[in-house]
Amino acid sequence: MDNNNTIAGWVLAGGIAALGFSILSGKYFHADKNERPETMGYVIEGVESSDGGKEEVPMSMMLAKADIAAGEAVFKKCVACHTINQGGANGIGPNLWDSLGKPHGHVAGFAYSDALASIEGDWNFDNMNAWLISPRKYAPGTKMTFAGLSKPEDRANVIAYMNAQGSNLPYPEPPAAEEAAAEGEEAVAEAEADAAASEVAQETVEADEAAAAE
Numbered sequence: 001m002d003n004n005n006t007i008a009g010w011v012l013a014g015g016i017a018a019l020g021f022s023i024l025s026g027k028y029f030h031a032d033k034n035e036r037p038e039t040m041g042y043v044i045e046g047v048e049s050s051d052g053g054k055e056e057v058p059m060s061m062m063l064a065k066a067d068i069a070a071g072e073a074v075f076k077k078c079v080a081c082h083t084i085n086q087g088g089a090n091g092i093g094p095n096l097w098d099s100l101g102k103p104h105g106h107v108a109g110f111a112y113s114d115a116l117a118s119i120e121g122d123w124n125f126d127n128m129n130a131w132l133i134s135p136r137k138y139a140p141g142t143k144m145t146f147a148g149l150s151k152p153e154d155r156a157n158v159i160a161y162m163n164a165q166g167s168n169l170p171y172p173e174p175p176a177a178e179e180a181a182a183e184g185e186e187a188v189a190e191a192e193a194d195a196a197a198s199e200v201a202q203e204t205v206e207a208d209e210a211a212a213a214e
């Protein structure tokens with residue numbers, strides 16, 4: 001009987017120790033959580049992030065590097081259905097002169113699908129990018145039977161080329177540049193605050209000296 005109690009005691013103690021250890025190791029090693037570091041050491045293009053979204057390079061950054069001549073070459077994939085010269089004829093698709101900055105379905109008299117024509121707002125760099133990734137996803141039921149351009153560079157280049165045909169919209173600021181500018185401003189503000197603080201300190205010293213002299 002005594003022996004049995006001792007065995008039970010050891011088993012219980014062992015269990016408690018194991019539980020304690022697993023709590024501790026969980027604390028230190030976070031084995032129970034699938035955590036990502038706040039900033040990744042390096043970014044691999046096209047890799048899915050844990051939140052499920054693709055880590056896309058923003059179109060503004062792609063455009064900054066876009067090549068209009070390369071875009072004209074990409075546009076060869078479109079010429080079976082589209083002209084892009086000013087006053088060019090509609091084909092299977094509408095003429096695309098001056099399409100960026102214009103409403104969806106911008107050519108009067110072209111028989112657009114409701115799917116496309118009913119989309120509110122003007123074409124801009126971002127929604128044109130989304131359209132060219134997959135017309136079918138962007139406007140389910142569209143008449144544009146084109147699979148899409150999978151390479152971000154191709155889309156950036158062809159969008160830059162399209163923009164140069166009549167629209168000439170200014171490119172959006174890449175976010176990195178905005179951040180750098182904001183950081184610069186912050187540094188200037190900090191330096192100014194420091195200067196002001198040291199001025200106050202100097203005045204205090206002077207006032208103290210004046211008081212001591214009296």
Ligand code: HEC
Pocket residue numbers: 074075077078079080081082092093094096099103104105106107111112113114115116117132139141142143144145146149158
């Ligand atoms: C197989 C023919 C075909 C090809 C190839 C094609 N398109 Fe289209 N495109 C169309 C049709 C048809 C429409 C009208 C869609 C609708 O009404 O749903 C259209 C519409 C568009 C529009 C909308 C215009 C507006 O006025 O709103 C843009 C922009 C466009 N295409 C760009 C392109 C680009 C860029 C390419 C090449 C990368 C391309 N298309 C390739 C047939 C084509």
